[in-house]
Amino acid sequence: MDDKFDCIVVGGGIAGLSAAMTLARAGNRFLLVERGEFCGAKNVSGGVLWGSDLHTLVPDYWNHDDAGFERFVNHRRLTFMDDTAAFSVDFKNADFDVPPFNGVIVLRARFDQWLAEQVQGVIDSGPHPEDSLLATDILVEELLVDGGRVVGIRTGEEKFYADCVILAEGVNNLLTRQVGLQRDYVPSDHFAVGVKEVIGLDRQVLESRFQLAGRSGLTNEFVGFASGGVEGGGFLYTNRDSVSVGLVLAMKDLGEKHRKPYDLLNQFKSHPAVRDMISGGEVLEYSAHVVSTGDMRSMPRQLFKPGLMVAGEAANLLLNSGKAIQGMDYAMRSGILAARNAVRCSETGDYSENAMAQYQSDLEDSYVMKDLKSFQSAVTLFHSPAMYDKMPRILCDFGRSFFGIRNEETPKAVDMLKSSVKKHSSLWEMAKIGFKASRSL
Amino acid sequence: MPASQPLSISERLGKVSYRNQGRASARAHIVVDTNVCNKTCPHKRTTYVCPANCYTSDESGEVHFQFEDCIECGTCLYACDQGAVTWKYPDPEEGRGVNWALG
Ligand SMILES: Cc1cc2nc3c(=O)[nH]c(=O)nc-3n(C[C@H](O)[C@H](O)[C@H](O)COP(=O)(O)OP(=O)(O)OC[C@H]3O[C@@H](n4cnc5c(N)ncnc54)[C@H](O)[C@@H]3O)c2cc1C
Ligand code: SF4
Ligand code: SF4
Numbered sequence: 170m171d172d173k174f175d176c177i178v179v180g181g182g183i184a185g186l187s188a189a190m191t192l193a194r195a196g197n198r199f200l201l202v203e204r205g206e207f208c209g210a211k212n213v214s215g216g217v218l219w220g221s222d223l224h225t226l227v228p229d230y231w232n233h234d235d236a237g238f239e240r241f242v243n244h245r246r247l248t249f250m251d252d253t254a255a256f257s258v259d260f261k262n263a264d265f266d267v268p269p270f271n272g273v274i275v276l277r278a279r280f281d282q283w284l285a286e287q288v289q290g291v292i293d294s295g296p297h298p299e300d301s302l303l304a305t306d307i308l309v310e311e312l313l314v315d316g317g318r319v320v321g322i323r324t325g326e327e328k329f330y331a332d333c334v335i336l337a338e339g340v341n342n343l344l345t346r347q348v349g350l351q352r353d354y355v356p357s358d359h360f361a362v363g364v365k366e367v368i369g370l371d372r373q374v375l376e377s378r379f380q381l382a383g384r385s386g387l388t389n390e391f392v393g394f395a396s397g398g399v400e401g402g403g404f405l406y407t408n409r410d411s412v413s414v415g416l417v418l419a420m421k422d423l424g425e426k427h428r429k430p431y432d433l434l435n436q437f438k439s440h441p442a443v444r445d446m447i448s449g450g451e452v453l454e455y456s457a458h459v460v461s462t463g464d465m466r467s468m469p470r471q472l473f474k475p476g477l478m479v480a481g482e483a484a485n486l487l488l489n490s491g492k493a494i495q496g497m498d499y500a501m502r503s504g505i506l507a508a509r510n511a512v513r514c515s516e517t518g519d520y521s522e523n524a525m526a527q528y529q530s531d532l533e534d535s536y537v538m539k540d541l542k543s544f545q546s547a548v549t550l551f552h553s554p555a556m557y558d559k560m561p562r563i564l565c566d567f568g569r570s571f572f573g574i575r576n577e578e579t580p581k582a583v584d585m586l587k588s589s590v591k592k593h594s595s596l597w598e599m600a601k602i603g604f605k606a607s608r609s610l
Numbered sequence: 611m612p613a614s615q616p617l618s619i620s621e622r623l624g625k626v627s628y629r630n631q632g633r634a635s636a637r638a639h640i641v642v643d644t645n646v647c648n649k650t651c652p653h654k655r656t657t658y659v660c661p662a663n664c665y666t667s668d669e670s671g672e673v674h675f676q677f678e679d680c681i682e683c684g685t686c687l688y689a690c691d692q693g694a695v696t697w698k699y700p701d702p703e704e705g706r707g708v709n710w711a712l713g
Contacts, residue, residue: 204699204702205709206629206702206709209710209713210708210709210710210713211682211707211708211710212710212713213683213710213713214713276712276713277710277712277713278710278711278712278713279712279713281713306702307702308699308701308702340684341682341684341687341697341699343697343698343699354691354693355687355688356688356691357655357659357688357689357691360688362659362661362683362685364661366613366622367712368613411712420659420685420688420689423658423659424653424655424656424658424659424689425653425655427658428658429619429658429659429663430659430661431617431619431622431661431663435616435617438613438614438616439614439616444614447613447614448613448614449612449613449614450612450613450614451611451612451613452611452612452613452617452622452625453625453711453712454625454626454710454711454712454713455617455622455623455625455626456626456681456708456710456712456713457661457662457681457683457685458683458684459683459684459685459687459688
């Protein structure tokens with residue numbers, strides 16, 4: 170058959186493009202289908218792409234003229250806030266200045282497009298440039314299944330066939346549901362909604378305000394007042410000429426507390442600590458998207474079928490542990506692993522259920538599933554009211570007495586802490602949290 | 611719009627670029643059976659959680675839905691547990707939906 174590919178990739182986000190790059194380097198004939206006008210047109214993240222897998226895909230990407238990313242991360246801050254104060258843990262590290270970086274901040278409409286160009290470059294310099302294709306502006310409406318095996322895709326009236334399909338459609342995974350790997354209706358319990366603004370700032374103002382040098386960047390996560398009593402947290406990341414400011418809010422709690430995500434975003438931005446960071450800026454774009462939480466109770470158990478592998482957030486591969494959101498690096502690694510398995514299958518000609526299952530066991534052996542498993546209790550802890558509500562109040566209260574020097578007799582720090590704890594909680598409750606945190610983080 | 615001022619949702623949506631904005635009409639990608647919303651839904655959750663205010667409740671408490679402002683976030687796909695929402699991705703040619711400039 171003329172239009173039969175080795176592999177079809179559905180979705181041109183991080184997982185899909187990482188799979189495509191891996192296939193392109195192996196010289197496989199593949200078709201990637203993306204519904205957006207260009208790769209990235211439909212995608213939203215905070216966002217930091219953590220780790221150094223990008224260097225595996227695009228070696229020495231930092232040497233490219235416009236390397237798609239905004240800034241690399243060398244400065245991190247975790248802030249606990251109540252309505253007027255902000256108590257931060259701040260870490261800046263010159264070791265992080267050296268490539269391959271520890272993480273890069275991205276804006277998806279730019280980054281995904283850049284990554285797609287890199288994939289196209291590899292296709293073009295390969296042996297059969299006309300045999301592989303990145304097709305945009307096309308919606309895959311159905312996976313074609315024949316005798317229990319996924320054999321291709323349908324878009325409108327057109328059908329395309331391949332030996333296997335890598336499904337990288339993101340969290341709103343309609344096709345994963347179509348083939349029964351995820352239930353038809355998934356309740357909101359373990360999902361969040363992310364809302365965000367990109368705020369433009371003059372580059373010089375930005376760099377001096379945040380003490381940035383060259384292409385270095387700051388990531389700041391927020392807990393407490395940020396989410397207005399709703400389960401969740403906030404973030405601020407520096408881009409080249411802007412900052413990304415937003416909230417990730419547990420959907421169910423938000424609905425039950427009758428709060429609207431955009432009202433909470435206004436409230437977060439009005440906090441003195443945040444207000445000072447964005448002052449003089451101009452809102453360039455408002456965006457929102459569903460985010461998984463990392464709670465494994467909502468994840469599909471099986472990520473393959475004969476002829477099919479599911480990668481990225483389509484498989485709910487994401488960990489939100491409070492100190493970082495890891496969705497993009499998980500998408501990247503799982504896309505790479507799925508594609509490597511597809512290449513292996515193209516060599517053996519075996520696309521059976523067993524052959525596809527190798528992808529899931531590779532994923533189990535990788536840091537993605539190992540971390541997801543070992544940080545389950547951190548996910549639960551981060552999503553408990555003691556953590557997103559009481560802890561920040563206690564710390565800010567303590568900060569007020571510890572850092573406020575009065576012309577009065579000063580209690581010892583430990584007594585200050587005790588009294589702050591008693592005001593918002595109990596020593597017993599905090600001892601329990603301390604114990605849980607020490608075991609789960 | 612200065613970043614330090616609170617913004618209304620319509621000001622925010624004014625910063626979103628949508629597809630097929632020039633078309634007189636677009637094909638709806640989300641269909642809501644508002645009979646369910648108004649007769650049996652106990653919580654009307656989508657009227658709070660939708661980040662684009664596509665689900666609204668008027669003075670008399672009646673729920674309305676419009677898809678034109680939808681930014682395809684997916685929230686209502688999970689938030690409605692009443693079976694009232696039929697959710698699809700917009701058709702690239704005839705549908706609406708977003709086209710992020712930054713994302
Ligand atoms: C506010 C917010 C903040 C976040 N912050 C971070 C962060 O700081 N760090 C981090 O690592 N992660 C973060 N995430 C999560 C991260 O964005 C996702 O985990 C990541 O984008 C998942 O990548 P993916 O490739 O699996 O899916 P996506 O990026 O969603 O890509 C899926 C692609 O498939 C396409 N598609 C879907 N269905 C079809 C179809 N039927 N036909 C054709 N194409 C289709 C889509 O258009 C899209 O391009 C954040 C998310 C949000 C919303
Ligand atoms: S939750 Fe469902 S049924 Fe209830 S108002 Fe929203 S869309 Fe309607
Ligand atoms: S997908 Fe998101 S923006 Fe669109 S109607 Fe549903 S909740 Fe609102």
